[in-house]
Amino acid sequence: MTHKIVPVIMAGGKGTRLWPLSRAAAPKQFIRFIGDQTLFQETLLRVSDPKLYEPPVVLTNEEFRFLVAEQAREVDIALSMILLEPVARNTAAAVAAAATLVRDRFDEDTIMHVLGSDYEIVADDTYFDSVRIAAATAREGKLVTFGIQPTEPATGYGYIEGGDTLPTGARAVARFIEKPPLAKAEEMLSAGGFYWNSGMFMFSVSRFADEMAAYAPEAMKAAEEAVKNGRTDLDFIRLDKAAFAASPNISIDYAIMEKTSNAAVVPSPFKWSDLGSWDSVWKSGNRDADGNVAAANTTVVNTKNSLIMTHGVHLAVQGMDDIAVIASEDAVYVGRLQDSQDVGNIVKMLAAAPSTSQLTETHPTSYRPWGGYTSVLNGDRFQVKRIFVTPGKKLSLQKHHHRSEHWIVVKGTAEVTIGENVQMLRENESVYIPLGEIHRLANPGKIMLELIEVQTGSYLG
Template structure:
């Protein structure tokens, strides 16, 4: 691949959207969930840019809380990112893309073109998709800042629109204007008029031309991103952008900061199937349906006299009788039931849950929490005790740690556990247990080749996750 042909994928994976609550939460948002197949949306995005004849290895931009999810799910696809940039604070897309472009310029050269992709969109890859990529790349190499416009199929009010201007050749059009998310009446008028496209939020940008526009149109964003990249530090396989510098960037999207101001913007209209999966009705639309128009995800449902509905369940079996146009979504600890056609109303409901101290946690964390070594599920909570299921991946180990306020009992259910307590190492197998007294220095490891599962019983005056003093940790958390 010649220097002129280099396309560097930039995958934005830091969003904390909760419109697909209760499945999508702050600790594990929708990009990391398998909503349209066996792999997550983030993994599907990585696989889409996995062709080495067209792309370099991707640059992933995410926040620090998701770094191990990003790395683990990338490893499962077999795709190794060229870099994972960690945003120390959320500053919307302008600063994130500017930082990625600066890194791409340093790593791949000034002639590089970046293909900016959201990690939480559902895309059907076909000949039209690849045609649009090639057309956009050619325009980007000619100095254009290219946005992809999706040919609308309905008067959607949840998307911004782009009005196309003059034909520039090669499948590329000028941009007449950007249109904010319209009401239903205006959306219908634009659909009838033609020449309007949904704003997909994906871009093809030559790093030199894009950075020149950022410097000219959003100098504060450019200065903050440049300083954050220059002062970035390596942390394991990640690159931490400098917090003080990055925090100085305005909290603004690349659309507002650059695209609505620049004279170099161009549009590639596309016809491939695309959805930002912004609500549960969007998930229903892109999923395979039965003869009655129903979608069941995870298979845990029995439907009778039910039509045009969506049922999602992590564990519980859902039985639905005599309903139409409903969305029923059951996580381990919360259930959402509403009209499928009014799924956009999940957003206000999540805001209400977040505003109540009793329900705030339901918007932030799942009952099952994932960690780089495996994870844990909450089984039972009571006064001064807590029961969890721990699972540790083969070859992984937890940090060497101690607790000030709790003691623990571990019972091995499956696999082999290597347990260190105050320097003494014990090997435990199925049905064996061990006691960890308050204040002991301990570590759990899985030396085997199968998943290690344990039941953990915690007892003590305080059982919060922040009662952990890490002494050594292979994931850089000590």
């Protein structure tokens, strides 16, 4: 039993609206935009107060499991569990699975805070005031959502109309409204009492389970079976694929929130953005006197109202207005900010061409349980990688029949096994692994091990 709130963070969504930084295998919640932390890490930090929250439950998928674990480690946040969805079935079944596990670990009266990991939120006093109102309302048996006070007649969000005010300060939900045309959005903004649907919820496990049983029983049953037949793998809980796939593909909104008589909304004046386009990233950023949002490694001259970001080469931009210039390690996007909602069409074109499809799928950097690697250079019969190994971790024993490898340590200490020989390498030291030789790499130190790997041979996969 716990009197604290259990955060349930949804981190499995894929998206390419913020290409080229966002890819199918590395969506926006795991990307560093302007600051030092990703949206996922900022979400973790918002639920890190041990007086208010239990360690978070994270819902994600197979592809992102090591990203989740690594990024939580980077900000020193302990996770309660990482729950892996075997197939995408939207939020109703995923949260139902999490609720089943939370009930088993704590009890059915536990309050859950369900939140996405891909929003930008300013977690000031108004934010935590909203959280406390939501928790009090959830303890009264309500299914609570957070309604963001609109600042413009946005057509990209759903809306919630507030009804009667409840004793806790929340409001009953009068109705949910689909993404409106501009005229309707302007009308609602002028009338007041309408809020953007944030996609964040708070409710007790028992209330959620009861409403799911009443309005979405197939999704609830599938989730419970998926938990029952699931298995633990390292730090992850794998839901049973066959059981989970039997669930309808439906969101919490459609499954229960739009049907129940127990829905409540907390009017929330804190700053919130779903960062759904480069234009929204620019609006949420800290603009200089010329209206520019520019990240590190950029030089901006005679340019106004623009977004300049790079995760690779240095960018120099001159004489532009209303422009987004975004560079990843292997691609650059240039377009007008006002057209940035259409980036998805470019991504579709790139994905359809064999020569460019990879640019929409993966980044040069990949993560593994022991650390990861970045592809630096690929050529005919050779490739160069940057390898990084977390302290205390090691790779499995390997043997390659078609390539040899050269390792040069640039940071930390490496324990290298080649055949029967084990040796220590420090910065500026190197070793050669012949073709066909059994070998292993480990980091026995207390800092991240980084090395450059040069592979040569007929097959480098």
